[in-house]
Amino acid sequence: MEGSSRNGEISPKxxxxxxxxxxxxxHDDKTSVYNREEKKLELKLGPPGEDEDxxxxxxxxRIKTEPKxxxxxxxxxxxxxxxxxxxxxxxxSQKRNAPGPVVGWPPVRSFRKNLANGSSSKLGKESTSNGVxxxxxxxxxxxxxxxxxxPKRQGGLFVKINMYGVPIGRKVxxxxxxxxxxLSLTVDKLFRGLLAAQRESLSFGKEEKxxxxxxxxxxxxTLTYEDNEGDKMLVGDVPWHMFVSSVKxxxxxxxxxxxxxxxxxNSKQEKMRS
Amino acid sequence: xxxxxPSKVLEHIFSxxxxxxxxxxxxxxxxxxxxxxxxxxKRVFVRNCYAVxxxxxxxxxxxxxxxTLKGKPHFADYNLVPDGWGGYAWPWIEAMAxxxxxxEELRLKRMVVTDECLEKIAAxxxxxxxxxxxxxxxxxxxxxxxxAVACRNLxxxxxxxxxxxxxxxxxxxxxxxxxxxxxxxxxxxxDSEVKLSDLELLVSRSPNLKSLKLNRDVSLDALGSLLxxxxxxxxxxxxxxxxxxxxxxxxxxxxxxxxxKELKSLSGLWDVLPEYIPLLYSVCPGLTSLNLSYATVQMxxxxxxxxxxxxxxxxxxxxxxxxKGLEAVASSCKELRxxxxxPSGADVDETNVALTEQGLVSVSEACPNLESVLYFCAxxxxxxxxxxxxxxxNLKCVRLCVMEPFAPDHKTxxxxxxxxxxxxxxxxxxxxxxxxxxxxxxxxxxxxxHGKKLxxxxxxxxxxxxxxxxxLLSGCESLNKxxxxxxxxxxxALLENAAKLETMRSLWMSSCGVSFGACxxxxxxxxxxxxxxxxxxxxxxxxxSSPVExxxxxxxxxxxxxxxxxxxxxxxxNPEIGVSNLAIE
Numbered sequence: 001m002e003g004s005s006r007n008g009e010i011s012p013k014x015x016x017x018x019x020x021x022x023x024x025x026x027h028d029d030k031t032s033v034y035n036r037e038e039k040k041l042e043l044k045l046g047p048p049g050e051d052e053d054x055x056x057x058x059x060x061x062r063i064k065t066e067p068k069x070x071x072x073x074x075x076x077x078x079x080x081x082x083x084x085x086x087x088x089x090x091x092x093s094q095k096r097n098a099p100g101p102v103v104g105w106p107p108v109r110s111f112r113k114n115l116a117n118g119s120s121s122k123l124g125k126e127s128t129s130n131g132v133x134x135x136x137x138x139x140x141x142x143x144x145x146x147x148x149x150x151p152k153r154q155g156g157l158f159v160k161i162n163m164y165g166v167p168i169g170r171k172v173x174x175x176x177x178x179x180x181x182x183l184s185l186t187v188d189k190l191f192r193g194l195l196a197a198q199r200e201s202l203s204f205g206k207e208e209k210x211x212x213x214x215x216x217x218x219x220x221x222t223l224t225y226e227d228n229e230g231d232k233m234l235v236g237d238v239p240w241h242m243f244v245s246s247v248k249x250x251x252x253x254x255x256x257x258x259x260x261x262x263x264x265x266n267s268k269q270e271k272m273r274s
Numbered sequence: 275x276x277x278x279x280p281s282k283v284l285e286h287i288f289s290x291x292x293x294x295x296x297x298x299x300x301x302x303x304x305x306x307x308x309x310x311x312x313x314x315x316k317r318v319f320v321r322n323c324y325a326v327x328x329x330x331x332x333x334x335x336x337x338x339x340x341x342t343l344k345g346k347p348h349f350a351d352y353n354l355v356p357d358g359w360g361g362y363a364w365p366w367i368e369a370m371a372x373x374x375x376x377x378e379e380l381r382l383k384r385m386v387v388t389d390e391c392l393e394k395i396a397a398x399x400x401x402x403x404x405x406x407x408x409x410x411x412x413x414x415x416x417x418x419x420x421x422a423v424a425c426r427n428l429x430x431x432x433x434x435x436x437x438x439x440x441x442x443x444x445x446x447x448x449x450x451x452x453x454x455x456x457x458x459x460x461x462x463x464x465d466s467e468v469k470l471s472d473l474e475l476l477v478s479r480s481p482n483l484k485s486l487k488l489n490r491d492v493s494l495d496a497l498g499s500l501l502x503x504x505x506x507x508x509x510x511x512x513x514x515x516x517x518x519x520x521x522x523x524x525x526x527x528x529x530x531x532x533x534x535k536e537l538k539s540l541s542g543l544w545d546v547l548p549e550y551i552p553l554l555y556s557v558c559p560g561l562t563s564l565n566l567s568y569a570t571v572q573m574x575x576x577x578x579x580x581x582x583x584x585x586x587x588x589x590x591x592x593x594x595x596x597x598k599g600l601e602a603v604a605s606s607c608k609e610l611r612x613x614x615x616x617p618s619g620a621d622v623d624e625t626n627v628a629l630t631e632q633g634l635v636s637v638s639e640a641c642p643n644l645e646s647v648l649y650f651c652a653x654x655x656x657x658x659x660x661x662x663x664x665x666x667x668n669l670k671c672v673r674l675c676v677m678e679p680f681a682p683d684h685k686t687x688x689x690x691x692x693x694x695x696x697x698x699x700x701x702x703x704x705x706x707x708x709x710x711x712x713x714x715x716x717x718x719x720x721x722x723x724h725g726k727k728l729x730x731x732x733x734x735x736x737x738x739x740x741x742x743x744x745x746l747l748s749g750c751e752s753l754n755k756x757x758x759x760x761x762x763x764x765x766x767a768l769l770e771n772a773a774k775l776e777t778m779r780s781l782w783m784s785s786c787g788v789s790f791g792a793c794x795x796x797x798x799x800x801x802x803x804x805x806x807x808x809x810x811x812x813x814x815x816x817x818x819s820s821p822v823e824x825x826x827x828x829x830x831x832x833x834x835x836x837x838x839x840x841x842x843x844x845x846x847x848n849p850e851i852g853v854s855n856l857a858i859e
Binding site for chain 2: 102103104105106107108111112160162168169
C-alpha cells in the first residue's frame with residue numbers, strides 16, 4: 001500500500017528530525033530498556049522527584065521505547081503496585097493541575113451527575129446561546145474573510161426580540177440606534193409584516209397595520225425588556241445608554257398584559273425545584 | 275455486446291440497497307454504478323461535518339431527503355472540547371435550503387444549532403418531516419416554536435439530551451390545529467412546564483403518535499390523562515414520578531398503564547417513588563427497552579420490576595442495582611442484548627461498592643444475546659474479564675469504566691492487561707472498546723494483535739510509552755475512531771503511523787505527550803488531514819518541543835475549516851511559520 005511505503009520512508013527521517021531535547025519521552029539506549037530493576041525502582045507515584053520530565057507531570061513515569069526492537073515486548077511484564085499507593089494519588093494532566101477532580105472523569109455526561117440530588121437534568125455546561133454575540137465565536141482568520149456562520153453576528157449589539165403572537169423571533173442591533181424612537185420604528189418594521197401574516201392565518205383578514213404606541217402605553221402593544229438581572233421592565237424609563245448597557249432581550253407584549261407580564265418575573269428564577 | 279445494465283434496471287436494483295455501507299461499496303464499482311447510485315441515494319450520513327463541504331454533498335446527492343450530521347468529537351460529551359470549538363449546523367442548513375429544498379429529515383449530533391438554524395429550516399423545507407437533535411446546543415424554545423408553527427407535515431421532533439435555553443413552555447402551543455401527522459415527540463431535556471391542555475390537544479389529534487417523551491415537569495396526574503388519550507404508544511418517557519396522588523388517582527393511573535398494549539419502551543421515571551413501581555408491572559412483560567438511569571430506586575424495588583421484564587433487550591440502570599440486582603436480571607431477562615450501568619455517585623469516591631465485577635459476570639453467563647455493555651464500576655479483575663469473554667464471545671461493544679484511574683486487578687494487584695487480552699481475543703467481532711484501570715503497553719499489544727474488527731477505541735490513563743499507540747495504529751486494521759486522554763505518548767508513534775490516520779475518521783489525543791513540532795510536521799506531510807491543535811492556554815511563544823493540550827486529527831476533503839476559534843491552531847493559520855530547525859526532505 002502506498003501509504004505504508006511512505007511510512008517506511010518517513011520513519012527514520014522523522015525520528016532524526018525531532019530535536020534531541022524533545023526525546024525525553026523515549027530513549028534509543030538499549031541498556032536502560034533491558035534493565036528491569038532500574039525500571040521498577042524508577043516508577044514512582046509520589047511527589048515530583050528527579051525523574052520529573054519537562055512537563056512537570058506529577059505522575060512520574062520513565063518512558064522508554066525501542067520500536068524496532070521486538071525484545072522489548074517480551075520484557076513488558078507484570079508491574080507490582082499496591083493499590084494503596086495508587087489510590088492516594090489522583091492523576092493529573094500535563095497542565096500541572098492541582099491533584100483533585102479531573103476534568104471529564106469519570107466519563108459521565110454532566111446531567112447525569114446531579115441526579116442523586118434530585119435537581120434539574122440540565123446542570124453542567126451552560127448554553128452558549130444567549131441573545132447577544134456568542135463570546136467564543138471570534139474567529140481568527142488572517143485574511144479577515146467574512147465567515148459563513150450565522151447572519152448578523154459580526155460586531156454590533158444584537159439582542160433578541162420576540163413579539164406576542166409571532167412565533168419567529170428576530171434580532172435587533174442596538175448599536176445602530178440612538179433613541180427609543182428609532183428602536184420603536186425598527187420594531188414596527190420587523191414585525192408589521194409578520195404580525196399581518198399571523199393574523200391572516202387566523203382569518204382576521206390581511207391588513208398591515210403599523211405598530212405604534214410601543215413606548216407610551218397607548219398602542220395595542222408595548223415594548224418591554226429583560227435586564228441583566230432578569231427583571232422585566234418597560235422600555236423608555238431610563239436614559240438610552242443605561243438601557244443599552246443593561247438590556248438582555250426585548251419583548252413586545254400586549255398592553256393589556258403589562259401588569260401580569262412584569263410582575264411574573266423570570267420563570268427560571270422563580271421555579272421551585274422538586 | 276454491451277454488457278452494461280441499463281440505468282433504469284440498476285436503479286431498480288439499487289432501490290433494494292438500504293444500508294449506506296452497501297451503497298458506498300456499490301458506488302465504487304464503476305462510473306455508471308457511481309452515477310446511478312448517487313442519483314438514487316435518499317439518506318445521506320456525514321459522520322464528520324468537517325470532512326466534506328455541504329455544497330459537495332448537495333451536488334453529489336440531488337435526491338437527498340434525509341441528512342444525518344455529526345459535529346464535535348465524542349469527548350465533547352465529557353467537557354473536554356472547549357466551547358466555541360465548532361460544529362455549526364448553520365452552513366449546512368443554509369446550503370441545503372438553497373440546493374436541497376426537498377429535504378425532509380435532519381438528524382444532528384453534537385452540533386451547535388441556533389434559533390436562526392431552526393427558523394431557516396422552518397422557512398425553507400416545505401416537506402420537512404423529521405428533526406432529531408442529539409447532544410446539540412445553542413438554541414432556545416423560540417426556535418422550537420418556529421418549527422412547530424411552520425412544519426405542516428411534521429412527524430418527528432426529538433430533542434435528546436440537548437442543552438436548550440428554555441424560555442417557557444409556550445412553544446408547544448404553536449403546533450397548529452391542522453397538524454395531525456405527529457409520530458414522535460421528545461422534549462425530555464427541557465426545563466419548563468408546558469401547558470397540559472396544549473399537550474392534550476396535540477396528543478388527541480395525533481392518531482399516529484407512537485413515541486412520546488415528556489419532560490420532568492409533566493406531573494404524574496397529567497401523565498394519566500395523556501396515556502388515556504394515547505393508548506397506542508410504543509415508546510413512553512414519563513415525567514417526574516414522584517407527586518403524591520390520592521388513591522383514586524393512583525388507580526386511574528394504573529388503569530391507564532394497563533391500556534398500553536403496544537408499549538415496548540419506557541424511560542423517564544425521574545425521582546420515582548418506590549410505592550409507584552407497581553404501577554408499571556402491567557407493561558413490564560411487553561417491554562424490550564427500559565431506561566432506569568434517572569430512577570433513584572434501590573435494589574429491592576429494581577428487582578421487583580425487572581423480574582417481570584422477561585422480554586427486555588435493552589436495560590439502562592444505575593449502580594444502585596448492585597450485584598444482586600444484576601443476578602436477578604440474569605435470571606429473568608434472557609433476551610438481554612444491551613446493558614448500561616451508570617454511576618449513581620457524583621464522582622469516584624461515591625461509587626456504590628455493592629456493584630462489582632461480579633454483576634457483569636452474572637449477566638454475561640446467563641444472557642446469550644448480550645452484545646453491548648457499558649459498565650461503571652469501582653474496580654475489576656482479570657479473572658472476571660476472562661470469564662466474561664469466555665461466556666460471551668459474541669460481544670460487539672465493551673465499554674468498561676473502572677472509576678479509579680490506574681486501578682489494578684483488586685485481587686492480584688496486576689494490571690488488567692490479561693483481562694482485556696481475553697476480551698479482544700475471545701470476542702472476535704468486537705467493534706467498540708473502552709478500556710480503563712491499570713494497563714501497560716502489553717494490553718495494547720494484545721489489542722493491536724487481536725482487535726481486527728475494532729472500529730472505535732477509547733483510552734484514558736493507560737500505557738507506558740509510545741509503543742502503546744504504535745501497537746494500535748499498526749495493528750487495528752479496522753480502526754476508525756481513536757480517542758485518548760492522559761496517556762504518555764510522544765511523537766514517534768504518531769509520526770511513524772501517519773499514513774494510518776488517513777484511513778481513520780478521526781484521532782483525539784488530550785493531555786498526552788505530543789509536541790507542537792510533531793503537529794506541524796504531521797500537518798505538512800499529510801495534507802488530507804486537518805491537524806487541529808486545541809490549546810486554551812497556549813504559551814506566548816510555542817517552541818516545537820512544547821507539548822500541546824489537545825489535538826484532533828481528522829481526514830477531510832474540505833480542506834481547512836473557516837470557522838476556527840482563536841484557541842484552535844492549524845498549520846493553515848500560519849503558513850509562513852515553517853517547521854523550525856527541521857530540514858524538509
